[in-house]
């Protein structure tokens with residue numbers, strides 16, 4: 001392999017944990033395959049010289065491209081659905097693991113995936129924190145990955161419970177969420193948070209879907225994830241800040257939980273005439289209702305934004321201008337701190353799932369916001385946690401799994417107290433400056 005090709009080899013291994021991690025992951029791979037022209041059943045034609053997609057796909061001895069991914073669950077049903085679904089043939093059987101007490105087996109499989117990389121960059125984790133597997137097993141795995149692979153990056157795409165969550169009836173969601181958040185805070189470089197109420201609101205409002213299903217929602221979230229990972233999978237970006245470089249920013253070193261927005265969300269059912277300017281798209285992406293997690297970015301202080309532009313007609317000066325002019329609305333006198341935004345440009349055309357909900361667009365914008373408002377999510381969940389924990393409700397089911405009470409108080413202290421206080425301190429410094 002030529003030297004410049006070698007430089008593109010910075011592989012990522014995706015780990016999909018629990019029902020959400022698996023479904024959302026499968027939906028992302030569906031889109032990645034469309035983008036890279038990779039099919040699950042036939043041998044793939046050789047690529048056109050852009051080797052970057054090999055960061056996410058490995059090549060088998062028979063010339064087939066297979067996701068660098070592992071699907072993990074404590075029970076088989078969700079995995080079985082993926083295996084028998086349209087994408088099932090894409091994966092090798094060894095990429096699926098289910099059952100109890102599987103941590104050693106998972107670490108073994110991960111070692112094999114790592115051995116297959118020439119220059120591993122890190123791991124991309126998919127999960128939901130309110131369920132048992134996406135919380136408990138994911139925390140165990142994150143800790144093991146840190147022990148074995150530090151300082152490799154860990155980027156998490158995580159579904160959080162929403163306020164008034166019709167999708168998350170579990171009584172244990174606040175315990176699971178606080179415990180998993182502590183683990184994500186300790187072990188991930190960045191956690192991109194999504195919640196089903198925000199995502200389904202966007203589906204209703206912009207796609208006219210009355211009762212969005214997980215398929216509708218996962219496809220929409222995948223579109224944002226594709227946008228955020230496109231520069232890791234394709235060449236062809238000139239001025240390119242991306243999620244990886246964003247991980248190195250100082251603000252993100254402190255506040256590792258971020259919200260993300262994606263525009264335009266346009267329905268395939270309607271004929272689209274209008275071409276949106278980059279200024280319009282940037283402003284729309286910074287609207288609170290465009291974020292895929294329920295919090296009000298206007299209330300807090302933006303530490304830093306990553307604005308990712310994608311489209312085959314992206315003009316460098318246009319988007320730089322749009323990004324530098326964009327000002328999110330602020331509600332309490334807060335504004336940006338000095339380093340306000342980073343922008344990334346990708347010339348890769350936007351792909352949408354054929355026959356799906358979304359119209360094909362020429363341009364898209366995705367914003368990742370590091371803001372102190374994210375404390376809202378934790379304050380809300382901590383309140384519910386505390387109501388149960390004060391009465392020691394339901395702790396026995398965790399003790400049966402070998403957990404101890406100090407783990408609850410420690411996680412609460414780190415997230416509900418220290419993390420929230422950290423966000424508030426940033427705001428106070430700003431007010432008194």
Ligand SMILES: Nc1nc2c(ncn2[C@@H]2O[C@H](COP(=O)(O)OP(=O)(O)OP(=O)(O)O)[C@@H](O)[C@H]2O)c(=O)[nH]1
Pocket residue numbers: 017018019020021023024074127128129130131132133134135159161167168169196214215217218
């Ligand atoms: N966006 C999205 N959310 C999902 C999906 N499946 C389940 N959820 C939500 O995820 C949360 C529960 O997490 P699951 O992923 O089902 O749980 P798990 O990680 O499998 O853990 P268990 O409790 O052990 O089954 C609930 O809020 C569900 O509404 C999905 O495919 N997409």
Ligand SMILES: [Mg+2]
Pocket residue numbers: 018019073131133
């Ligand atoms: Mg499950």
